[in-house]
Amino acid sequence: MRLHGKRALVTGGSDGIGLAISEAFAREGADVLIVGRDAGKLEAARRTLIASSKDGSTVETLSADLSTSAGIDAVAAHVKQGRPLDVLVNNAGVAFLVPFESVTEEQFQQSFALNVTAAFFLTQRLLPHLTAAASVINISSYFASKMIPKRPSSLYSLSKGALNSLTKSLAFELGPRGIRVNAIAPGTVDTAMRRKSIVNLPAEAQAELKAYVERSYPLGRIGQTSDLAGIAVYLACDEAAWTSGGIFAIDGGYTAG
Template identity: 40%
Template sequence: MTQRLQGRTALVTGSTSNIGRAIARAFAAEGAHVVVSGRDDNRGDAVVAEIERAGGRASFVRADLDGTAEASQALAAEATRRLGGRLDILVNNAGIYPPGTTSTTDPATFDRVYAVNVKAPFFLTQVVAPAMVAAGGGVIINLGSWIARRGVPTGALYASTKGALETLTRAWSAEFGGRGVRVDAISPGVVRDPALDPAGTFPGQTLMQGTPAGTAGHPDAIAAAAVYLASDDAAFVHGAVLDIDGGRTGVTTTGVTTTRPTTTGGTTTDGG
């Protein structure tokens, strides 16, 4: 292992499952002391135990990021305390995706989704970024989504919150980048949580039809991008949104004849 994050500290919100868990594990494997955060104590403790079994360092801090400044401030304070007084990397990953259309979304759901997906990371960054500036620098990574830039007939509310977070990425980069804090984002494609779908029957697979990948991604692919952005390898990357989506937003193979290698060394042709 390269240990690209050796000696650094990190807070990953929403890291008791799926993408957040994968990022926390990857950061710890690269040498970072990680604060795992979420609403479920049992799942949080399980992620910490998994990291520690692999030889990494982690702590769990329970947090219900409800969009209030107080909740975000409390998490930042406790995470910083657990990490010895310094927070080098913040990953704004926590988010919720309620099903529904514009017509079926009630005001309470609207407010709840914006509270968790936009207000919580905003107020967390509000307190963390200045502390990073005072400490000499840091990295903030936001989690966007492919659905923010490729319209689909459902999920308008969620898509708008991820669009907001990607916009905040660029604004925060302008605001804090010159003072030593890099701010970037990852825009994941359709990702399957192996813990929930070990058989690979995830219905969202159909959303990846007509893409180069042709199938849903693994959380580790997103984690690898997060490690890159958090490390010095990305020192010249500011305000970027990395599409880690199997080609979902930028490429289509539908209707295109492609030639793929077979396991026997020949080729097979299909129509995408």
């Protein structure tokens, strides 16, 4: 088990990519703490994780809204009640794919609050409670560097670009303490977030998007959440002891083109 004895926090671990990463961590023997807002989703995820967990490793859940300072404080306070954290995955995110001219200030604030501010301040608050060789993993997006025709992404791309900059600057700043900081930049992955973002598109636009995706992904398909698990386990474990500051594209080859 590659993560035996490690304690990991996964924000947004109750669904989608965060849940798949949490499951992989549990299978590899880590004690896992997941955070989300919806208590029902957290309980369902807890049961899934317990089924995957190994050799007495534990599963904890915490309901908190990470787009608020109170939520960040609550998560930091909870983590500090336990032993130091080996792995922090800043995964919870929100995507407003709206035309530039109609982005509202509220959407802007919400997007930055969760995609950037939460990753920034949660990592900062937890710094004194990270182990000497801790791994911080930020979940970015291909949208930071490559767009999709007719999928307006100025706000989302900006927030994920900021997260990539944070990843690199923290790798540099925290490296001397032994802390590694990396990002995973997934391509399109079949999750609730993705489904929500296309459900209101007219049928013609959905068909156009499907055709675009099919011809743009060299591997011929969008991702499943399980496609992100292996890289997360690698970045979390000791095999990655010299891996820091990387933005790892896990996207079926999309950004190679």
